[in-house]
Amino acid sequence: MKRTYNFNAGPAAIPLAVLEKAQSELVDFNGTGMSVMELSHRSKPYEEVHNRAASLMRELMEIPEDYEVLFLQGGASLQFAMIPMNFLKDGSSAHFIMSGVWSEKAQSEAGKLGSTTIIATSKEDRYTYIPESFEDPEEGSYVHLTSNNTIYGTQWQKFPSTKLPLIADMSSDIMSREIDVSRFSLIYAGAQKNLGPSGVTVVIVKKEMLENANEGIPAILKYSTHSKQNSLYNTPPTFAIYMLSLVLEWMQDKGGLKAIEDLNKNKASLLYSCIDQSGGFYKGHAKKDSRSAMNVTFTLKDENLTKAFLKESIEKGFSGLGGHRSIGGCRASIYNAVPLEACEALAEFMAEFQKKHE
Structure with missing residues (x-):
């Protein structure tokens, strides 16, 4: 399945x-x-x-x-x-x-x-x-x-x-x-x-x-x-x-809220590291000391690139990465039930997309 x-x-x-x-x-x-x-x-x-x-x-x-x-x-x-x-x-x-x-x-x-x-x-x-x-x-x-x-x-x-x-x-x-x-x-x-x-x-x-x-x-x-x-x-x-x-x-x-919190931090860290290490290809919306461990929001350098990113993400089996209609961009919501493997796959896709379009 x-x-x-x-x-x-x-x-x-x-x-x-x-x-x-x-x-x-x-x-x-x-x-x-x-x-x-x-x-x-x-x-x-x-x-x-x-x-x-x-x-x-x-x-x-x-x-x-x-x-x-x-x-x-x-x-x-x-x-x-x-x-x-x-x-x-x-x-x-x-x-x-x-x-x-x-x-x-x-x-x-x-x-x-x-x-x-x-x-x-x-x-x-x-x-x-x-x-x-x-x-x-x-x-x-x-x-x-x-x-x-x-x-x-x-x-x-x-x-x-x-x-x-x-x-x-x-x-x-x-x-x-x-x-x-x-x-x-x-x-x-x-x-x-x-x-x-x-x-x-x-x-x-x-x-x-x-x-x-x-x-x-x-x-x-x-x-x-x-x-x-x-x-x-x-x-x-x-x-x-x-x-x-x-x-x-x-x-x-799963071990209660402490174990869930640790997992959520790991998931968020994967994606924020991908953003921070992109040299500006990806730019986070939130200031670092206020970043959410639940919703990772970011933009690319222009609207056409953002559209290409979202289109290709769907083709790769990702759902829901479009940002809210009020601010646009991209958003990965990584709530409790989103597995670590999904965040690993997204980080890998982000790196590959950057390499292809940079």
Whole structure:
């Protein structure tokens, strides 16, 4: 069976072992005579899948007991609205650190519901770096950041300490490395990059935040509703949560987040070395101290060469190397499920392409 080298930004690669296990269980899950997709979300067989996924997340991320793990829907985009609905207080401000388009979208949605301020931004430099320096606000509802920026290929290397609750959109690098969850009051992530297929959104939220949330908003949009119902208030995306549980088992089998982080660093190093040693043939978008281990963004010296590179890459069996439409260029998304061999093959292709066209 031939597998494409999948560098798509999302939905992204899923481990082959996970796909194969899901395939073997697709028609008859655990002797139920039904697919997971057919199970009632109130049944014991599905309940075991659901709780297993939450338990594995707690174990792998070392999530403290005073945090809830929720499985929601609507992707990060719904979280852009749910967070201010729940936590942006009247007469207070939500503070944003702007590092890319997704930070902009989060700030824009919050601005429709209350006051927002931008306390740091790298927009003036085309979001080529993470704006780590800012005056830490003492008043307000929360501080929001985006941990990894898929379009620009930048990533927080060290997270800030803030006086106010810190909220992070980790959609594109959650569980790609070890982090201290206790530094955050809320973490959210769409699953479709590191955790499985699209359809489920993970929210890790401190219980203290739930106790101080706004009232008077629709039940479906209140985090406390989902917390009290074990994320079963309404029908959850059962198949996506099942796939999430399989991906988490795969991570566990790989040795946990430390082993995954080491592998991701090796993959990124291969590609960044190829860029740095190209003598300017390839040029990275992100400044070196802000480079992402998840999304390697780069350009070639002109548009015609970029088009030739992308065309030839498809012929060689690579998928998803085109940059985001807003900035163009090239992008290799090397999430957890992208194997080292794919990055080795890409580095080899990049070297060969340079030799042929230089």
